[in-house]
Amino acid sequence: MATTAPLTAGLAVRATPLLFVFIWASGFIVAKYAAGYADSLTFLLRRSAFVVVLMALLAWARWPSWRQAGHLAVTGIGLQVVYPGGVWMAVSHGMPASVVALIVNLQPVLTALVGWMAGESMGLRRGNGLILGFLRVTLVVTAKLTTSGLDLLTVTLAVAALFGITAGTLYQKRFCPEFDLRTGQVMQFTAAIVVMLPVAAATESFHVEWTPQVVGRWPGRCWG
Template sequence: MPAPDRLARLAPPLFIFIWATGYIVAKLAAPHADPLTFLSWRYAGVVALMLGLALAARAPWPSRRDMGHLAVAGLGIQALYLAGVWVSIRQGLPAGTAALIVNLQPVLVAAAAPLIGERVVPRQWLGVALGLAGVVLVIWHKLNLGASYGPPLALCLMSLLAITGGTLYQKRFVPQFDLRTGQVVQFAAALAVTLPLAWALEPMRIVWNRDVVIAMAWSILVLTAGGISLMFHMLRHGRVTAVSSTMYLVPSVTSVMAWLLFGETLGAQAIAGMGVTLLGVYLVVARKQETTS
């Protein structure tokens, strides 16, 4: 099997696994670091790593125009999305509620797909609906939708809109770019926004203990450098509706990880929800000849 074809098959499951670890990392770091401060260190680390790789490989840099587009997309996909999720959970929004809100993304992406020239067929709409239903089943026992959270809920909704808008914007305006230099641009833009906010809004507390070091190293080397690179690769070679729908599987994988690592409950309802989610994602991403009217 050619290497590109092999990567195309491996990228989605690898991405789902890596993205799911984000909740584990947040749980490790949250008691010891202010969220925007942690993210600022994370972005700076990614910029340093990717800049070193880009210079060593003499990777091509995007044009000024593409740099601008990458920076705008990075503000949505990186800065606003991560800041909203981390701060909302830190302020008390249940992780299950946050996960449900953010996992509305495939619905928004499918609705907006015609804006970037993608056609969503009825089979895929059914998959989007089943995927969302499965996510609700998986995390239902963790939800607390009746409580009033005000600002944290608004921040999580901002995250949903930011990552959806950033994903669509990138696919529309700059679908092709070198992953190393492109991420230098995106994370530099994210750092330029996040660091001043951390300075203004937080005491910038970060305790460099074992958990924070592990969380930071994993965030830079695996979550960001690995997970984001895989997402960009999939966006480059696939349809944005199919790529975003793989995120439906993240809560299921996270629940299994939390069960294995922290002993959290994994009941029959959650297992059934995983099955429904898998069916929904299959309907969205499965390659099938569609009749064009």
């Protein structure tokens, strides 16, 4: 029994990154099928409220200070408003989910570029890998310029999502690198609700059809 527990824990740790990649990637695919059944910000509002309630019920840990809560709120706007809002609205306006995913996945390139501009060193191998990644995305997007749904609006939304997740990640790394996941999620998603609610009220009708596509999107995007 003493050896079984560490072995099980080790397998769980190794499986976690694979599970994360699956959940993260599935969000783009499901968004393609769910976008037609729910207003973008309306869906994100409901998702945020669900996470706030769930994490608040689980949050028996120490809550952050007011200062840290403010930093978490800023990261929440980038990671839970600008990023998913840009992705969802780009897809709902017709951009292929694969193209949105490619643009947003330029985040490592953009993050490394910001770090390099801030004085961080970049090895030759890392630099070459980032250049190849950027060229790959550029070639794919350029080849699809004639694809329906690719226009100035959708590209702007996808790029905004890219900058949102990059800025939110860098800000979090700088100002609140360590925090309790449960209380931190409450802070981030509460800030997301505060920002999204007036925008959704002004631009959407709060329409949601609870189809399997919409329900299927929840587990894929409720955790970040």
